[in-house]
Amino acid sequence: MSDKPQTPTPLPAPATDPSAQTPRSLARAETERLILKAAEDVFAEYGFKGATTGKIADRAGIPKANLHYYFSTKEALYRQVVENIFQIWLDAANTFDDCDNPEEALTRYISAKMDISRQHPMGSKVWANEILHKAPVIQDYLETTLGEWTDTRIAVIERWIAEGRMAPIDPRSLLYMIWATTQHYADFNHQIHTLNNGEPLSDAQFERAKETVVAIILAGVGIRPAGLETKQNGGRA
Amino acid sequence: MSDKPQTPTPLPAPATDPSAQTPRSLARAETERLILKAAEDVFAEYGFKGATTGKIADRAGIPKANLHYYFSTKEALYRQVVENIFQIWLDAANTFDDCDNPEEALTRYISAKMDISRQHPMGSKVWANEILHKAPVIQDYLETTLGEWTDTRIAVIERWIAEGRMAPIDPRSLLYMIWATTQHYADFNHQIHTLNNGEPLSDAQFERAKETVVAIILAGVGIRPAGLETKQNGGRA
DNA sequence: ATGAAACCTGACCAAACGGTCAGGAAGACG
DNA sequence: CGTCTTCCTGACCGTTTGGTCAGGTTTCAT
Numbered sequence: 001m002s003d004k005p006q007t008p009t010p011l012p013a014p015a016t017d018p019s020a021q022t023p024r025s026l027a028r029a030e031t032e033r034l035i036l037k038a039a040e041d042v043f044a045e046y047g048f049k050g051a052t053t054g055k056i057a058d059r060a061g062i063p064k065a066n067l068h069y070y071f072s073t074k075e076a077l078y079r080q081v082v083e084n085i086f087q088i089w090l091d092a093a094n095t096f097d098d099c100d101n102p103e104e105a106l107t108r109y110i111s112a113k114m115d116i117s118r119q120h121p122m123g124s125k126v127w128a129n130e131i132l133h134k135a136p137v138i139q140d141y142l143e144t145t146l147g148e149w150t151d152t153r154i155a156v157i158e159r160w161i162a163e164g165r166m167a168p169i170d171p172r173s174l175l176y177m178i179w180a181t182t183q184h185y186a187d188f189n190h191q192i193h194t195l196n197n198g199e200p201l202s203d204a205q206f207e208r209a210k211e212t213v214v215a216i217i218l219a220g221v222g223i224r225p226a227g228l229e230t231k232q233n234g235g236r237a
Numbered sequence: 238m239s240d241k242p243q244t245p246t247p248l249p250a251p252a253t254d255p256s257a258q259t260p261r262s263l264a265r266a267e268t269e270r271l272i273l274k275a276a277e278d279v280f281a282e283y284g285f286k287g288a289t290t291g292k293i294a295d296r297a298g299i300p301k302a303n304l305h306y307y308f309s310t311k312e313a314l315y316r317q318v319v320e321n322i323f324q325i326w327l328d329a330a331n332t333f334d335d336c337d338n339p340e341e342a343l344t345r346y347i348s349a350k351m352d353i354s355r356q357h358p359m360g361s362k363v364w365a366n367e368i369l370h371k372a373p374v375i376q377d378y379l380e381t382t383l384g385e386w387t388d389t390r391i392a393v394i395e396r397w398i399a400e401g402r403m404a405p406i407d408p409r410s411l412l413y414m415i416w417a418t419t420q421h422y423a424d425f426n427h428q429i430h431t432l433n434n435g436e437p438l439s440d441a442q443f444e445r446a447k448e449t450v451v452a453i454i455l456a457g458v459g460i461r462p463a464g465l466e467t468k469q470n471g472g473r474a
Numbered sequence: 475a476t477g478a479a480a481c482c483t484g485a486c487c488a489a490a491c492g493g494t495c496a497g498g499a500a501g502a503c504g
Numbered sequence: 505c506g507t508c509t510t511c512c513t514g515a516c517c518g519t520t521t522g523g524t525c526a527g528g529t530t531t532c533a534t
Contacts, residue, residue: 028511045370050286053492063513068493125369132362132369133282134427142431150432167456173449176429177418184417190371192413194379195387212410219404220457265481290522300483305523481530491520499512504505 028070035060035070040081044125048078048133075137082130082138085123086145092116093149102160103223107214110178114210117186124186150175167222174221181213265307272297272307277318281362285315285370312374319367319375322360323382329353330386339397340460344451347415351447354423361423387412404459411458418450 038060042051053074057064071077092112096105117124130138150172157171185192185206193200201209218224275297279288290311294301308314329349333342354361367375387409394408422429422443430437438446455461 031511047284047286047366047370049284050370052490054490064492065494065513065515066511069510069512072493074492128365128369128424129284131425131428132366133284133287135431139431142428146428147432167452169453170445170449172432173446174453176421176425176446177414177450177453180417180421180425181414184413187365188368188413188417191368191379191383194372194376195384195409198380208407209410209413212407213414215404216406216411216414216457217453218457219459220453220455222456268481289520291520301522302483302485302524303481306480306482309523311522476534477532478534479530479532482528483525484527485525487522487524489521489523492518494517495513495515497513499510501510502508504507 031062032070035062035067035077036081036084039077040084040122040126043078043081043129044122047129048074053077079137081123081126085120085127086138086141088116088120088123089113089127090145090149093153096153096156102157102165102221103218105156106178106218106221106223110182110214110217111210113178113182114185114206114213117182117184117189118206121186121189124183128183128187165223169221174217178217181217185209268299269307272299272304272314273318273321276314277321277359277363280315280318280366281359284366285311290314316374318360318363322357322364323375323378325353325357325360326350326364327382327386330390333390333393339394339402339458340455342393343415343455343458343460347419347451347454348447350415350419351422351443351450354419354421354426355443358423358426361420365420365424402460406458411454415454418454422446 035056039051039056042056042059045051046055051074053067054064056077057067060067067077071080093109095112096109098108099105130136135142153175154171157166157174160166161168161171185201189200196205272293276288276293279293279296282288283292288311290304291301293314294304297304304314308317330346332349333346335345336342367373372379390412391408394403394411397403398405398408422438426437433442
């Protein structure tokens with residue numbers, strides 16, 4: 001590996017107050033977190049090539065050489081950023097599995113993905129950039145983890161359709177539609193921002209967008225065809 | 238200006254056969270087209286920074302210095318590529334206006350945008366890249382042309398809603414959903430390709446996706462097409 | 475034919491970038 | 505205190521890249 005100068009795992013004390021004394025291992029973790037945050041922002045805004053280690057170091061408030069002390073190469077840093085994002089998405093994806101009710105499962109999944117776009121737009125942008133450029137770093141994730149996740153979810157949707165609980169739409173296209181729409185609010189937030197009179201979406205505007213997306217998709221797949229706003233939430237399983 | 242060494246507009250003859258003799262002005266136009274096509278591909282695959290004039294020249298089959306004879310700077314070439322794409326989208330946007338029937342207008346618009354994603358995926362990717370990176374080159378387009386187009390279309394949708402021809406959804410969110418979903422098939426085609434067992438979507442698969450997108454959105458906004466066979470509105474789960 | 479304009483190209487350059495390195499500062503531990 | 509390890513940094517280097525330039529070749533009107 002040699003990405004980092006190895007963690008010696010000293011762990012001298014439980015460190016009751018992380019912000020005051022900052023023992024060695026905590027200071028290291030904190031600095032890594034700082035660099036990763038800066039890297040996420042810069043990679044999102046400029047892409048892999050456009051981002052420079054100098055810019056990332058500046059945003060993290062450290063000299064470039066120090067950044068290379070924590071992450072030996074630009075690519076190692078980038079890969080760590082992408083993996084963090086993928087993990088967040090995988091966690092959110094589990095909201096899909098928590099119940100067997102199509103209405104609730106879809107509502108929760110779409111809401112979770114919209115919330116991630118709101119809270120981690122930079123991560124989504126890095127992912128988008130990576131796919132746009134043919135996934136030179138994360139192709140293996142696409143082929144394994146994402147592929148398996150997609151296949152199992154498609155099976156679930158197909159079962160719901162067979163059981164007459166959804167209209168017979170193409171499940172794969174539905175998933176792509178959900179991904180595309182929810183991530184659009186992160187990846188294209190600059191365009192949305194511009195079209196909103198130069199102001200970022202307010203919380204109320206974003207909630208309305210989220211509700212609209214949920215409403216259109218649920219109605220679109222034949223769930224609760226009439227009720228668009230009548231939030232009456234049936235019993236859970 | 239000085240982007241090009243100015244077109245002297247000689248136009249020596251009507252040039253009845255463009256492919257044979259290639260008079261001056263035609264050869265120039267042809268070379269420019271070749272460069273622009275190569276540039277679109279390379280910019281789409283590598284982003285603005287990742288693309289190099291050397292790579293573009295290679296793909297166009299000309300020396301780098303010759304490329305700079307036609308386009309003085311990388312940025313001028315990039316801007317030309319982006320403007321071409323925007324024009325294609327604007328043309329497609331007109332399909333929205335050709336009729337006052339929400340079902341037909343939406344169907345035609347979505348279909349047109351899906352077809353563009355199929356036929357000009359590289360252009361869509363360049364646009365996506367530009368928005369991801371905060372539109373450093375085309376911010377003015379967003380603020381003027383795109384903003385005006387969006388506002389007028391929103392007014393049309395609001396009228397349809399007021400006339401009871403559509404469910405009362407948020408028109409802006411609907412437009413974003415259409416953009417996101419249709420462009421997803423271009424911008425994320427590498428991911429789609431990977432999730433399709435490494436094969437690009439066949440024409441049949443793509444047609445099915447297009448129909449699914451149209452069906453979900455039409456049903457989602459409360460328009461009952463003659464299409465979808467099952468699930469007429471009315472049944473509450 | 476002939477000269478001018480347009481077109482083409484190998485060789486080159488300055489700037490920017492990723493990454494290295496030698497050496498200094500700061501904490502840990504006896 | 506001394507010394508060992510970790511952490512930090514200015515200065516530097518080889519490569520890549522956008523763009524230039526001098527000079528050659530082709531086209532075309534006269």
